[in-house]
Amino acid sequence: MTISRGARRPTIADVAEAASVSRTTVSHALNGIGKVDPRTRERIKKIAADLGYRPNLRAQRLRRGEARAIALASSMPFAVAGGPSRLGFYMEVAAAAAERALVHEYALVLIPPVQSGSALYTVDIDGAIVVEPAADDAAVAQLRERGLPYVTLGRPTAPDDDAPYVDLHGGRVVELLLDHLRAQGARRPALVVGAGTRHSSVDARAAYERAAAAHGWTPVVACAPEDGGEQAGYDRCAALLTEHPGVDALCVLVDAFAVGAVRALRDAGRRVPDDVMVVTRYDGLRARTCEPPLTAVDLRLDRAAADAVELLLGRLGAQPGAGAGESATGAGAGAGAGAVGDSGGGPVGDSRSGSVGGTVGRSGDDGERAGRGVPAPEPRLVVRASSLRR
Numbered sequence: 001m002t003i004s005r006g007a008r009r010p011t012i013a014d015v016a017e018a019a020s021v022s023r024t025t026v027s028h029a030l031n032g033i034g035k036v037d038p039r040t041r042e043r044i045k046k047i048a049a050d051l052g053y054r055p056n057l058r059a060q061r062l063r064r065g066e067a068r069a070i071a072l073a074s075s076m077p078f079a080v081a082g083g084p085s086r087l088g089f090y091m092e093v094a095a096a097a098a099e100r101a102l103v104h105e106y107a108l109v110l111i112p113p114v115q116s117g118s119a120l121y122t123v124d125i126d127g128a129i130v131v132e133p134a135a136d137d138a139a140v141a142q143l144r145e146r147g148l149p150y151v152t153l154g155r156p157t158a159p160d161d162d163a164p165y166v167d168l169h170g171g172r173v174v175e176l177l178l179d180h181l182r183a184q185g186a187r188r189p190a191l192v193v194g195a196g197t198r199h200s201s202v203d204a205r206a207a208y209e210r211a212a213a214a215h216g217w218t219p220v221v222a223c224a225p226e227d228g229g230e231q232a233g234y235d236r237c238a239a240l241l242t243e244h245p246g247v248d249a250l251c252v253l254v255d256a257f258a259v260g261a262v263r264a265l266r267d268a269g270r271r272v273p274d275d276v277m278v279v280t281r282y283d284g285l286r287a288r289t290c291e292p293p294l295t296a297v298d299l300r301l302d303r304a305a306a307d308a309v310e311l312l313l314g315r316l317g318a319q320p321g322a323g324a325g326e327s328a329t330g331a332g333a334g335a336g337a338g339a340v341g342d343s344g345g346g347p348v349g350d351s352r353s354g355s356v357g358g359t360v361g362r363s364g365d366d367g368e369r370a371g372r373g374v375p376a377p378e379p380r381l382v383v384r385a386s387s388l389r390r
Contacts, residue, residue: 010051019047030055070312071123072097073111073139074131079229080194080256081113081131088255089282089301093131093153096305104313114139121146126316129153129308132168133161135197151311153304155199155373164315166308167373170203173297176381177251177279178211180295184389186249186277190220190240192233192261193253200281204253220244224257233260241268241276249277249387255286258294262386277387292385304376311374 015030016023021044028034029044036044072094074081081090098108109123120128120142130139132154140161143150152165174191181189191208193201205221212219224236233256241247241264250265252258258280262272270276272292280287283296 010053012053012055014051015044015048015053018051019044068105069107069109069123069125070101070309070316071109071111071120071125071128072131073114073120073128073143075114075134075138076132076198077113077115077227077229079232080226080254088284088286090131092284092301093305096302097129097309100306100309101313104309106309106313111139114142118142127151127312129305129312130156130163132198132200133158135159149312149315151308151315153308155203157197157199157202162372164311164372164374166304166311167375168200168299168304169376169379170199171207173200173281173299173379174204174207174251174253175211176297176379177281177295178208180381180383181249181251181277181279181387182215184249184273184277184387188217188220188244188246189249189251189277190222190244190247191251191253192222192224192236192240192257194226194257195223196226200253204251204281208251220247224254226254230256230260230263233257234264235260237261238264238268241265241270247276249279251279253281255280255282255284255294255296259286259290262290262292262294273385273387273389277389279387283382287382287384290386295384295387296382298380298382300377300379307374307376 012023012026016026019026019040021040024034025036025040026044026048029036029041030048072090074090076090078088078090081088094108094110098110101108106126109125111119111123111128114120115138120139125148127149128139128143130137130143130150130152133140133152133156135158137156137158140150140152140156140158140163150163152161152163154168155165155170156163178189191204193204195201201223208221209219211217220240222236222240224232226232228235233252233254236257237250237252237260240250250258250261252261258278261278265272265276265278272278277295279295281297281299283298287294287296
Protein backbone atom coordinates (compact mmCIF):
# COMPACT_ATOMS: atom_id res chain seq x y z
CA MET A 1 0.00 0.00 0.00
CA THR A 2 1.32 3.46 -0.84
CA ILE A 3 0.23 6.76 0.65
CA SER A 4 0.95 9.55 -1.85
CA ARG A 5 2.85 12.61 -0.67
CA GLY A 6 0.56 15.51 0.01
CA ALA A 7 -2.29 13.16 0.95
CA ARG A 8 -3.46 12.55 4.49
CA ARG A 9 -0.95 11.52 7.11
CA PRO A 10 -0.55 7.71 7.26
CA THR A 11 -2.07 6.07 10.31
CA ILE A 12 -1.35 2.95 12.30
CA ALA A 13 -4.25 1.32 10.43
CA ASP A 14 -2.46 1.95 7.12
CA VAL A 15 0.68 0.27 8.46
CA ALA A 16 -1.33 -2.67 9.74
CA GLU A 17 -3.06 -3.10 6.36
CA ALA A 18 0.21 -2.92 4.43
CA ALA A 19 1.87 -5.43 6.78
CA SER A 20 -1.21 -7.70 6.93
CA VAL A 21 -1.19 -7.65 10.74
CA SER A 22 -3.40 -6.16 13.42
CA ARG A 23 -3.06 -2.62 14.71
CA THR A 24 -2.13 -4.05 18.11
CA THR A 25 0.78 -5.93 16.54
CA VAL A 26 1.95 -2.74 14.82
CA SER A 27 1.75 -0.84 18.09
CA HIS A 28 3.70 -3.52 19.91
CA ALA A 29 6.31 -3.72 17.17
CA LEU A 30 6.92 0.01 16.97
CA ASN A 31 6.95 0.49 20.74
CA GLY A 32 9.16 -2.49 21.52
CA ILE A 33 6.58 -4.21 23.70
CA GLY A 34 4.60 -7.43 23.59
CA LYS A 35 5.58 -10.72 21.99
CA VAL A 36 6.29 -9.98 18.34
CA ASP A 37 8.55 -12.16 16.22
CA PRO A 38 11.81 -10.21 15.60
CA ARG A 39 11.51 -10.65 11.83
CA THR A 40 7.92 -9.40 11.89
CA ARG A 41 8.96 -6.47 14.09
CA GLU A 42 11.66 -5.41 11.62
CA ARG A 43 9.31 -5.83 8.63
CA ILE A 44 6.68 -3.63 10.30
CA LYS A 45 9.28 -0.97 11.12
CA LYS A 46 10.43 -0.92 7.49
CA ILE A 47 6.87 -0.67 6.16
CA ALA A 48 6.14 2.17 8.62
CA ALA A 49 9.26 4.01 7.47
CA ASP A 50 8.42 3.50 3.80
CA LEU A 51 4.92 4.86 4.36
CA GLY A 52 6.25 7.85 6.29
CA TYR A 53 4.31 6.87 9.39
CA ARG A 54 5.05 8.90 12.52
CA PRO A 55 3.52 7.89 15.85
CA ASN A 56 1.28 10.30 17.74
CA LEU A 57 3.66 11.37 20.48
CA ARG A 58 0.92 12.93 22.58
CA ALA A 59 -1.07 9.72 22.55
CA GLN A 60 2.04 7.70 23.41
CA ARG A 61 2.81 9.91 26.37
CA LEU A 62 -0.73 9.78 27.67
CA ARG A 63 -0.76 6.00 27.37
CA ARG A 64 2.57 5.65 29.19
CA GLY A 65 1.75 8.28 31.79
CA GLU A 66 4.90 10.29 31.06
CA ALA A 67 5.63 13.74 29.68
CA ARG A 68 8.92 12.84 27.92
CA ALA A 69 10.15 16.20 29.16
CA ILE A 70 12.69 17.22 31.77
CA ALA A 71 13.28 20.63 33.26
CA LEU A 72 16.40 22.67 33.82
CA ALA A 73 15.89 24.83 36.88
CA SER A 74 17.87 27.02 39.24
CA SER A 75 17.31 29.66 41.87
CA MET A 76 20.34 31.53 40.50
CA PRO A 77 19.16 34.96 39.25
CA PHE A 78 19.80 35.92 35.63
CA ALA A 79 21.84 38.88 36.89
CA VAL A 80 24.67 36.43 37.51
CA ALA A 81 23.61 33.35 35.52
CA GLY A 82 22.84 35.07 32.24
CA GLY A 83 22.96 38.83 32.29
CA PRO A 84 20.97 41.22 30.07
CA SER A 85 21.84 39.21 26.93
CA ARG A 86 20.71 35.94 28.60
CA LEU A 87 23.92 34.42 27.17
CA GLY A 88 25.87 33.04 30.09
CA PHE A 89 26.43 30.11 32.42
CA TYR A 90 22.80 29.01 32.58
CA MET A 91 22.19 29.20 28.85
CA GLU A 92 25.39 27.31 28.02
CA VAL A 93 24.21 24.52 30.31
CA ALA A 94 20.72 24.65 28.73
CA ALA A 95 22.01 24.31 25.15
CA ALA A 96 24.12 21.26 25.95
CA ALA A 97 21.42 19.64 28.08
CA ALA A 98 18.75 20.14 25.40
CA GLU A 99 20.96 18.50 22.80
CA ARG A 100 21.61 15.46 24.96
CA ALA A 101 17.98 15.15 26.06
CA LEU A 102 16.83 15.09 22.44
CA VAL A 103 19.06 12.08 21.77
CA HIS A 104 16.80 10.23 24.21
CA GLU A 105 13.67 11.76 22.64
CA TYR A 106 13.07 13.98 25.65
CA ALA A 107 12.33 17.68 25.48
CA LEU A 108 14.08 20.14 27.78
CA VAL A 109 11.92 22.74 29.52
CA LEU A 110 13.89 25.81 30.57
CA ILE A 111 12.58 27.29 33.81
CA PRO A 112 13.32 30.95 34.64
CA PRO A 113 15.08 31.53 37.98
CA VAL A 114 12.99 29.93 40.73
CA GLN A 115 12.77 32.24 43.72
CA SER A 116 9.29 31.48 45.03
CA GLY A 117 5.80 31.06 43.63
CA SER A 118 4.83 28.10 41.48
CA ALA A 119 7.39 27.93 38.67
CA LEU A 120 7.76 24.15 38.82
CA TYR A 121 4.14 23.36 39.63
CA THR A 122 2.84 24.50 36.24
CA VAL A 123 4.94 22.40 33.85
CA ASP A 124 4.37 18.79 32.83
CA ILE A 125 7.77 17.12 33.37
CA ASP A 126 9.13 13.75 34.45
CA GLY A 127 12.07 15.14 36.43
CA ALA A 128 14.56 17.98 36.59
CA ILE A 129 18.17 19.06 36.70
CA VAL A 130 18.76 21.75 39.32
CA VAL A 131 21.78 23.95 38.63
CA GLU A 132 23.92 24.71 41.69
CA PRO A 133 21.19 24.57 44.35
CA ALA A 134 21.48 26.60 47.53
CA ALA A 135 20.99 24.96 50.92
CA ASP A 136 17.36 26.17 51.02
CA ASP A 137 16.79 26.02 47.29
CA ALA A 138 13.27 26.93 46.10
CA ALA A 139 13.48 24.71 43.00
CA VAL A 140 14.45 21.67 45.06
CA ALA A 141 11.59 22.36 47.49
CA GLN A 142 9.03 22.45 44.69
CA LEU A 143 10.33 19.27 43.07
CA ARG A 144 10.24 17.44 46.38
CA GLU A 145 6.69 18.58 47.02
CA ARG A 146 5.66 17.23 43.62
CA GLY A 147 7.50 13.96 44.28
CA LEU A 148 9.58 14.34 41.11
CA PRO A 149 13.09 12.90 40.75
CA TYR A 150 15.92 15.35 40.25
CA VAL A 151 19.69 15.51 40.02
CA THR A 152 21.91 18.54 40.47
CA LEU A 153 24.67 20.14 38.45
CA GLY A 154 27.08 21.07 41.22
CA ARG A 155 27.19 19.58 44.70
CA PRO A 156 24.04 20.18 46.78
CA THR A 157 24.91 21.79 50.11
CA ALA A 158 21.74 21.07 52.10
CA PRO A 159 22.59 18.45 54.76
CA ASP A 160 19.49 16.38 53.94
CA ASP A 161 19.82 16.50 50.14
CA ASP A 162 21.00 13.11 48.91
CA ALA A 163 20.28 13.71 45.22
CA PRO A 164 22.84 12.40 42.71
CA TYR A 165 24.88 15.16 41.11
CA VAL A 166 27.62 16.07 38.67
CA ASP A 167 30.57 17.47 40.61
CA LEU A 168 31.81 20.76 39.14
CA HIS A 169 35.04 20.65 41.19
CA GLY A 170 34.32 23.83 43.15
CA GLY A 171 37.44 23.62 45.29
CA ARG A 172 39.83 22.58 42.54
CA VAL A 173 38.70 25.46 40.33
CA VAL A 174 39.77 27.92 43.02
CA GLU A 175 43.03 26.07 43.54
CA LEU A 176 43.76 26.49 39.84
CA LEU A 177 43.09 30.22 39.97
CA LEU A 178 45.05 30.81 43.18
CA ASP A 179 48.03 28.76 42.01
CA HIS A 180 48.13 30.84 38.85
CA LEU A 181 47.92 34.13 40.76
CA ARG A 182 50.71 33.03 43.07
CA ALA A 183 52.87 32.07 40.10
CA GLN A 184 52.30 35.57 38.71
CA GLY A 185 53.53 37.15 41.94
CA ALA A 186 50.37 37.64 44.00
CA ARG A 187 51.08 37.78 47.74
CA ARG A 188 47.87 39.36 49.05
CA PRO A 189 44.97 37.93 47.01
CA ALA A 190 41.38 38.46 48.10
CA LEU A 191 38.36 36.27 47.37
CA VAL A 192 34.99 37.66 46.26
CA VAL A 193 32.03 35.26 46.19
CA GLY A 194 28.27 35.37 45.99
CA ALA A 195 26.44 35.65 49.28
CA GLY A 196 24.71 32.35 49.85
CA THR A 197 25.25 28.64 50.19
CA ARG A 198 25.84 27.34 46.67
CA HIS A 199 28.67 24.84 46.43
CA SER A 200 30.72 27.22 44.27
CA SER A 201 30.84 29.75 47.13
CA VAL A 202 31.17 27.23 49.96
CA ASP A 203 33.92 25.22 48.28
CA ALA A 204 35.71 28.39 47.13
CA ARG A 205 35.97 29.73 50.65
CA ALA A 206 37.29 26.43 51.96
CA ALA A 207 39.92 26.20 49.20
CA TYR A 208 40.93 29.84 49.67
CA GLU A 209 41.33 29.43 53.43
CA ARG A 210 43.51 26.34 52.90
CA ALA A 211 45.70 28.25 50.45
CA ALA A 212 45.95 31.25 52.79
CA ALA A 213 47.10 29.00 55.63
CA ALA A 214 49.59 27.19 53.40
CA HIS A 215 51.16 30.33 51.94
CA GLY A 216 50.87 32.74 54.84
CA TRP A 217 48.28 35.03 53.26
CA THR A 218 46.01 37.12 55.45
CA PRO A 219 42.53 35.92 54.41
CA VAL A 220 40.33 38.60 52.85
CA VAL A 221 36.88 37.32 51.83
CA ALA A 222 34.06 39.54 50.56
CA CYS A 223 30.49 38.59 49.64
CA ALA A 224 28.11 40.30 47.23
CA PRO A 225 24.39 39.64 46.63
CA GLU A 226 23.74 37.55 43.51
CA ASP A 227 20.76 39.58 42.37
CA GLY A 228 22.91 42.71 42.27
CA GLY A 229 24.87 41.52 39.24
CA GLU A 230 27.74 43.65 37.93
CA GLN A 231 26.89 46.66 40.10
CA ALA A 232 27.06 44.53 43.25
CA GLY A 233 30.53 43.41 42.19
CA TYR A 234 31.56 47.01 41.60
CA ASP A 235 30.28 48.21 44.96
CA ARG A 236 31.77 45.36 46.96
CA CYS A 237 35.16 45.53 45.29
CA ALA A 238 35.31 49.32 45.63
CA ALA A 239 34.73 48.92 49.36
CA LEU A 240 37.25 46.09 49.58
CA LEU A 241 39.97 48.23 47.98
CA THR A 242 39.33 50.94 50.56
CA GLU A 243 39.36 48.46 53.44
CA HIS A 244 42.39 46.52 52.18
CA PRO A 245 44.51 48.77 49.93
CA GLY A 246 47.36 46.25 49.90
CA VAL A 247 45.37 43.61 47.98
CA ASP A 248 47.25 42.74 44.79
CA ALA A 249 44.87 40.19 43.24
CA LEU A 250 41.15 39.52 43.17
CA CYS A 251 39.75 36.02 42.71
CA VAL A 252 36.16 36.94 41.85
CA LEU A 253 34.11 33.79 41.46
CA VAL A 254 31.04 35.28 39.73
CA ASP A 255 31.91 36.64 36.28
CA ALA A 256 29.38 39.49 36.56
CA PHE A 257 31.07 40.56 39.80
CA ALA A 258 34.48 40.32 38.10
CA VAL A 259 33.44 42.75 35.36
CA GLY A 260 32.22 45.12 38.05
CA ALA A 261 35.51 44.67 39.92
CA VAL A 262 37.51 45.73 36.87
CA ARG A 263 35.43 48.92 36.65
CA ALA A 264 35.99 49.59 40.35
CA LEU A 265 39.74 49.18 39.94
CA ARG A 266 39.80 51.51 36.98
CA ASP A 267 37.80 54.16 38.85
CA ALA A 268 40.19 53.82 41.80
CA GLY A 269 43.16 54.45 39.51
CA ARG A 270 44.47 50.88 39.84
CA ARG A 271 45.84 49.16 36.75
CA VAL A 272 44.91 45.61 35.74
CA PRO A 273 47.02 43.49 35.97
CA ASP A 274 50.01 45.64 36.97
CA ASP A 275 48.58 46.80 40.29
CA VAL A 276 45.83 44.24 40.86
CA MET A 277 45.25 41.02 38.94
CA VAL A 278 41.70 39.77 38.38
CA VAL A 279 40.54 36.21 37.70
CA THR A 280 37.11 34.61 37.60
CA ARG A 281 35.55 31.15 37.60
CA TYR A 282 33.48 30.88 34.41
CA ASP A 283 35.01 31.25 30.96
CA GLY A 284 31.99 32.82 29.31
CA LEU A 285 31.05 35.81 27.22
CA ARG A 286 31.66 38.29 30.03
CA ALA A 287 35.18 37.02 30.66
CA ARG A 288 36.09 37.12 26.98
CA THR A 289 34.68 40.57 26.23
CA CYS A 290 35.84 42.35 29.38
CA GLU A 291 38.65 44.87 28.93
CA PRO A 292 41.15 43.50 29.66
CA PRO A 293 39.91 39.95 28.97
CA LEU A 294 39.66 37.92 32.15
CA THR A 295 41.61 34.83 33.06
CA ALA A 296 38.95 32.20 33.74
CA VAL A 297 38.29 28.47 33.89
CA ASP A 298 36.78 26.25 31.24
CA LEU A 299 34.34 24.25 33.37
CA ARG A 300 33.61 21.87 30.46
CA LEU A 301 29.94 22.67 30.88
CA ASP A 302 28.94 20.96 27.64
CA ARG A 303 30.11 17.61 28.98
CA ALA A 304 28.94 18.30 32.53
CA ALA A 305 25.42 19.22 31.35
CA ALA A 306 25.21 16.14 29.12
CA ASP A 307 26.32 13.98 32.05
CA ALA A 308 23.60 15.52 34.23
CA VAL A 309 20.99 14.58 31.61
CA GLU A 310 22.28 11.00 31.52
CA LEU A 311 22.22 10.87 35.32
CA LEU A 312 18.62 12.07 35.46
CA LEU A 313 17.38 9.82 32.68
CA GLY A 314 19.07 6.92 34.40
CA ARG A 315 16.85 7.66 37.39
CA LEU A 316 13.86 7.74 35.06
CA GLY A 317 14.80 4.37 33.57
CA ALA A 318 15.56 5.68 30.07
CA GLN A 319 17.78 3.57 27.86
CA PRO A 320 20.97 5.14 26.45
CA GLY A 321 20.17 7.03 23.27
CA ALA A 322 21.84 6.31 19.96
CA GLY A 323 25.00 8.37 19.63
CA ALA A 324 24.78 9.53 23.22
CA GLY A 325 28.50 9.19 23.69
CA GLU A 326 29.89 8.71 27.17
CA SER A 327 27.41 8.03 29.91
CA ALA A 328 27.44 9.95 33.12
CA THR A 329 28.92 7.04 35.01
CA GLY A 330 32.05 7.15 32.92
CA ALA A 331 32.30 10.78 31.92
CA GLY A 332 35.54 12.42 32.78
CA ALA A 333 37.14 9.24 34.04
CA GLY A 334 39.83 9.39 31.42
CA ALA A 335 40.28 13.15 31.39
CA GLY A 336 43.81 14.28 32.00
CA ALA A 337 43.87 15.57 35.55
CA GLY A 338 44.78 19.18 35.62
CA ALA A 339 45.01 19.68 31.88
CA VAL A 340 45.53 23.39 31.45
CA GLY A 341 44.97 25.11 28.17
CA ASP A 342 43.71 28.09 26.25
CA SER A 343 40.33 27.85 24.62
CA GLY A 344 41.09 30.53 22.14
CA GLY A 345 40.42 33.59 24.25
CA GLY A 346 43.39 35.62 23.07
CA PRO A 347 44.50 36.69 19.61
CA VAL A 348 47.12 34.64 17.81
CA GLY A 349 50.57 35.79 18.73
CA ASP A 350 49.43 37.84 21.71
CA SER A 351 51.97 37.23 24.43
CA ARG A 352 49.45 38.28 27.09
CA SER A 353 47.01 35.48 26.41
CA GLY A 354 47.97 31.85 26.31
CA SER A 355 48.20 28.57 28.16
CA VAL A 356 50.38 27.32 30.94
CA GLY A 357 51.16 23.86 32.23
CA GLY A 358 50.35 22.50 35.65
CA THR A 359 48.41 20.03 37.69
CA VAL A 360 45.28 20.34 39.74
CA GLY A 361 45.44 19.33 43.38
CA ARG A 362 42.53 17.41 44.81
CA SER A 363 40.60 19.61 47.17
CA GLY A 364 38.60 16.88 48.90
CA ASP A 365 35.12 18.03 47.86
CA ASP A 366 32.40 16.18 49.75
CA GLY A 367 30.77 14.73 46.65
CA GLU A 368 33.21 12.05 45.63
CA ARG A 369 33.65 10.91 49.23
CA ALA A 370 29.89 10.59 49.64
CA GLY A 371 29.64 8.41 46.54
CA ARG A 372 26.76 10.35 45.00
CA GLY A 373 28.82 12.64 42.80
CA VAL A 374 29.78 11.95 39.21
CA PRO A 375 32.96 13.93 38.43
CA ALA A 376 32.72 16.33 35.52
CA PRO A 377 35.75 16.53 33.22
CA GLU A 378 38.66 18.29 34.86
CA PRO A 379 38.52 22.10 34.67
CA ARG A 380 41.07 23.90 32.50
CA LEU A 381 42.63 27.28 33.16
CA VAL A 382 42.34 29.85 30.38
CA VAL A 383 44.94 32.57 30.96
CA ARG A 384 44.28 36.05 29.64
CA ALA A 385 45.61 39.58 30.04
CA SER A 386 43.88 40.34 33.36
CA SER A 387 46.40 38.26 35.30
CA LEU A 388 49.57 38.04 33.19
CA ARG A 389 52.50 39.91 34.66
CA ARG A 390 55.31 37.61 33.59
